[in-house]
Amino acid sequence: MKALDIKVLTDEYADKYEKYVCSRKDSLMYWSLKYRKMLTDFLGDESEYLIAVDADDHVIGCLPIFYKKDRDYGVVANSLPYYGSHGGVLADDEGVRNFLLDEYIHHVRAKSCVASTIVGSPLTNYDELYRKKLDPTYIDERIELMTYFPYNDELTADETLMSKYHYKVRNVIRKAVKNNIEVKLDHSTETVEFLYNTHRENMVAVGGLPKEKRFFEMINTCYEAGLDYDIYVAYMQGVKIAAMLVFYFNGTVEYYTPAIVSEYRNYQPLSLMIYIAMQDAMKKGMEKWNWGGTGLTQTSLYTFKSRWGTTETRYYYYTKIWDENILKVDRKDILQRFSNYYVYPFNQVNVDD
Helix, strand or coil, X not given: CCCEEEEECCHHHHHHHHHHHHHCCXXXXXXXXXXXXXXXXXXXXXXXXXXXXXXXXXXXXXXXEEEEEECCCEEEEEECCCCCCCCCCEECCHHHHHHXXXXXXXXXXXXXXXXXXXXXXXXXXXXXXXXXXXXXXXXXXXEEEEEECXXXXXXXXXXXXXXXXXXXXXXXXXXXXXCCCEEEECCCHHHHHHHHHHHHHHHHHCCCCCCXXXXXXXXXXXXXXXXXXXXXXXXXXXXXXXXXXXXXXXXXXXXXXXXXXXXXXXXXXXXXXXXXXXXXXXXXCCCEEEEEEECCCXXXXXXXXXXXXXXXXXXXXXXXXXXXXXXXXXHHHHHHHCCCCCCCCHHHCCCCC
């Protein structure tokens, strides 16, 4: 074996891969094999997870890729697809990162991809490297906010968290408590159904694209409740008025799907659920709460997230167009043919719809 080999992940290296990902402080759940299984089962698409292996047969880097093939328009590669899942390289040093990106380019070209995108991570600063190696046609910027949990013991978890929050957050939490909102954990089929239906209503109301029902139904088959994820539910006088899905991985809580019955929004059930979930996460040994990506124009959402004692970073979508004919395809057609994949930033391309 050479000093460094780049391989496509097989079952032989699955345990080594997972141990490597979990050993890194800059990893998120999107690199995990459980997330790969969920995406594979849900999307039904081909994937190649590139791994760098040293002379002692240790995994020292990785880069995941999913491919979406359309018979008319070709292949699109994402690292990773589905609602801004972070991807790109995890590696021990600059040399390994370079090798992995070279291999990534080789693979997407070998697949005759018409477009390929790497969604960068908020926990790494590889912007200069990605720009140099990928020579992206388009770069799309996002804001990422994280709440880093303070050191505490269980007796002071609530106090240490409250001290980090903006006073308006503290006020709305107290308002929810005053309104006798009750928060419970519930992973039942009925609650998953409630979460999906409420999420869908919320997204449609703002012109957004809701996650599919099948995705929510698959969570329990790919993950273990209480260990990998939790669903919090808020009740008012015994009636479900809000729910929230969070994932856990390697010290990070992913704030994944909040949903509120619209007529109860002013009672602030979501803020109370978040506060309680953060306390629970600290007791589990979690280190931070990832609020997920926020667009530069989503000012209201940014304001809400930023008041929870957050640290702000930026990350980018690096898109390479390999065949410019994809830019001529009707955007509605792209959204249908390449659903759950990022093809290119529509707002940066001047074409007639």
